[in-house]
Amino acid sequence: MANTDSAETNETQALVSFDEIVADFELLDDWEDRYRYVIELGRKLPPLPDEARTAANKVQGCVSQVWLATRIDRANRAPRLSFLGDSDAHIVRGLIAILFALYSDKTADAILAIDANQVLSQLHLKEHLTPQRSNGLVAMVERIRRDARAATEATPTVH
Numbered sequence: 532m533a534n535t536d537s538a539e540t541n542e543t544q545a546l547v548s549f550d551e552i553v554a555d556f557e558l559l560d561d562w563e564d565r566y567r568y569v570i571e572l573g574r575k576l577p578p579l580p581d582e583a584r585t586a587a588n589k590v591q592g593c594v595s596q597v598w599l600a601t602r603i604d605r606a607n608r609a610p611r612l613s614f615l616g617d618s619d620a621h622i623v624r625g626l627i628a629i630l631f632a633l634y635s636d637k638t639a640d641a642i643l644a645i646d647a648n649q650v651l652s653q654l655h656l657k658e659h660l661t662p663q664r665s666n667g668l669v670a671m672v673e674r675i676r677r678d679a680r681a682a683t684e685a686t687p688t689v690h
Contacts, residue, residue, distance in 0.1 A: 546575045549632040553653050562659050566622065573624025576631070579617035592670030594663045595620035597627070599671065601678040609638040610682040614675070626668055629654070634675050642679040647672045 547555075552572070559565045583600040590597040596619045604611040613635045616627040633650060634642050651657075657665055 569625030570621045572628035593667035595623045603682050639679040639682040
């Protein structure tokens with residue numbers, strides 16, 4: 532994990548909000564159309580720099596290759612996290628984009644307060660992903676939560 536400034540954080544903000552994704556999913560009746568939409572979300576992700584494709588950024592527990600790089604902005608009292616990521620699988624890149632819409636540019640405490648199962652259930656992904664993809668999604672959520680916990684633990688408390 533690395534510290535960042537606000538300009539870098541703004542460049543990695545989600546292009547689409549999670550609420551917009553939920554609304555778009557509701558407009559699409561067919562799961563083939565939803566898959567195409569997820570893939571399109573993945574195509575809009577900013578590129579992951581080659582230097583971020585490290586073993587430390589690789590997400591364990593995913594069948595596809597997945598990298599998540601966490602940036603921490605400590606300019607304010609509470610650390611704010613933003614993310615860059617990539618995968619060698621189109622659907623997984625889209626799942627990364629969905630997670631970034633849910634988590635990116637939030638404080639570590641806000642990230643830890645999100646019940647991912649409950650929130651992601653609005654998209655009904657579990658019923659339409661293979662077990663391996665579902666496990667990979669859980670692994671990505673856990674990685675984001677781990678980074679948020681680490682950012683919280685590294686923040687000095689003010690008395």
